[in-house]
Amino acid sequence: MPSWQYSSPLPATWQRCDSGILPLWWERLCAQTGQQSAALYAAGLFTEDRRRPIAQWYNPGFSAALLVAPETSPEWPVQRFGIFYAPPGAGFARVHSAPHEWHPREPRKSPTEHEAFLAAIAEAERFLQVEMDFV
Template sequence: MSSRSDQPLVPAVWQRHDSEILPLWRDRLCLEMGPTVASRYASGLFFEDRRRPIAQWFNPALNAALLVGIETSAEWPVQRFGLFYAPAQGGVVQVRTTVHEWYTRNPNTPPTADDAFTAAIQSAESFLQVEMDFF
């Protein structure tokens, strides 16, 4: 297993903010899709702020954000973490990476929810590192 020092470092301009989903997500989705469709996007992740755990980074200089959150409905037997990016120029984009999922019928069989969340965070941190190369 690799140590934390082997993992990509998140650029300092990206601040971790996991306590609540930023209003930026709801605002941008409503502009793009309208409030009704936006409220259902990613199983309501951006409107109900109830699906945990989440990991979120915000770049105030760019007004950009990145979120790791559960994107599937709670009733599904396969749960999955998605990565969502709100770029500086506006909008919301789902970042396609390795699938980070677990099976609720076998919660202790790898990959577990913790395994999937850890892997999704690593993907998000790698994405932020690459994204900063473009600025």
């Protein structure tokens, strides 16, 4: 693997917290789109904390967060992990990235859900490294 692909340690200000989706996501999304639109966003991800796995980082000093979570409806034939960013202070955005997809009807075929999740986490951590250069 080329040296540029090795990830460096995350900046100390970012804390990993995967226990439950932070209320910050709901508040930011409602402020940006309104409560009704927020409830439908990403197949209800922010209204129903039911879908796993998730990976989440929080920066309390900047009031910023990053989330990796399933963004497609459970009934879709192709599932995808999205990367969501709440920048310092206010706002909400989906990070445009490579598709981190898997086919639930073919659970053993690569990429599996686990492989797609790990790839999304690696991309999210690279995003945090770059983002810290700008804050």
